[in-house]
Amino acid sequence: MKVTIVGAGAVGASCAEYVAIKNFASEVVLLDIKEGYAEGKAMDLMQTATLNGFDTKITGSTNDYSKTAGSDIAVITSGIPRKPGMTREELIGINAGIVKEVATNLIKHSPDVTLIVVSNPMDTMTYLVHKATGLPKNKIIGMGGALDSARFKYRLSEALECPPSDVDGMVIGGHSDTGMVPLTRMATRNSVPVTAFLSEDRLNQVSEDTKVGGATLTKLLGTSAWYAPGAAVSGLVQAIACDQKKMFPCSALLEGEFGLNDICIGVPVILGKDGIEKIVEIELNDAEKAKMQESSEGVKKTNGLLDV
């Protein structure tokens, strides 16, 4: 199993580290445009192999896509991150060109690759990859909901004063400060609805904290987060590589599902060896449907800025 990660920055390197530590891939190629950078990150990570007990071979490349040939899965984390005070949408001007070029180069050398898009604004970048490449729709996956759901569970565990592993929950919708739709009605603590423990006001606070999860970290760090994003991407890579048939909210191209068309946005999907093997159309109530509709209008507005 060969995994390529383009963009050896904070998120790309974190993802490479988690993939290696989970020890399911034979090879990880890190590629970056910055001279020597991916090679340096790869060497540093390889020097953790005996410490962390993995056998995955990690190599680096400065923009030489021939090194990525035959990749089964490729992750796109190339592009600029936001700074405090910015929205993800403001990154489109620089990141659209980078993502389009990177996706085209990857497919040239690995025509059967499954792509995971991470660069922001992620839903729009995922849509761009659909428009710019001829890959089938099951092979283009946007990562946002897995991370947002992890943050939702963290915030729920804080409110419930319990370990995060007690909590289950999911965030669908656009990966933006206003577009996320945390499904509080369906969240549980060991199968008991969290609504049994938390007031409506407290749950609203959990939702609002979840939606600005990325912005909160960006303010603290001066740039956007990387540990949870890297871990979330590695979960998607593992589900595909190991044909796990796991359910994650991912940005997928919708053709009528959830009443939406011609858009990539976060919905529950089953991930296995064929990428997105199924979109799971869960039943939403009227309030959730309205939030999803509003979220899709935001994503479509950003898509309208694309030159496709």
Ligand SMILES: NC(=O)c1ccc[n+]([C@@H]2O[C@H](COP(=O)([O-])OP(=O)(O)OC[C@H]3O[C@@H](n4cnc5c(N)ncnc54)[C@H](O)[C@@H]3O)[C@@H](O)[C@H]2O)c1
């Ligand atoms: N979808 C998500 O949930 C999520 C989470 C975190 C970050 N992100 C996004 O991921 C992207 C990367 O974030 P980061 O913190 O790793 O940034 P970073 O600046 O640390 O790393 C980005 C890397 O991309 C490289 N790069 C730029 N242009 C390139 C090109 N044409 N080819 C190859 N490499 C190129 C840069 O040299 C840099 O090393 C940002 O757009 C950020 O907003 C998304």
Ligand SMILES: O=C(O)C[C@H](O)C(=O)O
């Ligand atoms: O917040 C960001 O800009 C990065 C990423 O989308 C995140 O949610 O951490």
